[in-house]
Amino acid sequence: MPGTVKRDDPRVQRTRQLLLQAFIALLEERHNIHSISVQEITTLATVNRATFYAHFEDKYALLESWMREKFHRALLSQFPASSTLQTDTLRLLILAVFDFLARFRGQLKPADKQFEPLFEIALQQELYEILFLWLKRRASEIYVGEETVEATAQVISWAVFGPAAQWSRGNRTISAEEMAHRVLSVVIAGLSPVTTVT
Structure with a gap:
């Protein structure tokens, strides 16, 4: 099992x-x-x-694990293990998600299209894990409960991933940097119940 x-x-x-x-x-x-x-x-x-x-x-669970691993490594190459929740790291994380999804779509073969939802769930889950870890470190300083941290990480991960997925599917008339900037302002507002990002 x-x-x-x-x-x-x-x-x-x-x-x-x-x-x-x-x-x-x-x-x-x-x-x-x-x-x-x-x-x-x-x-x-x-x-x-x-x-x-x-x-x-099954082999699809293996496929999902492979995608998570690939995304995880791409993010680890940009963030040391000691990274914390700050405006700069958040901006870089958001930009990394946009960049990864753009590259991913460029390499996606027509036969792989059916696995797109599986890939997206895997990537969003990996993003959630990183945000949860960063939030947990930050929330311990102000004594926020774990349930609040989990819910916030879930909401923020989708707030980042959703626009990145939509943007990567479109014609990308707006640059990744500009999109990341727009998403960052929304994310910072969404984090206010848990922590202040500096």
């Missing part, structure tokens, strides 16, 4: 990495997720099917 493994265990991380690498190799070779079977992924990763299903519900 997926989720029964301890994800912070180094052996678990190695196994997940093997499965992801096998999946990516097959995807690059075939360019079509439909033609890839779980059996092929496990054979290439040198693990058994039971191990695969201990980590992922």
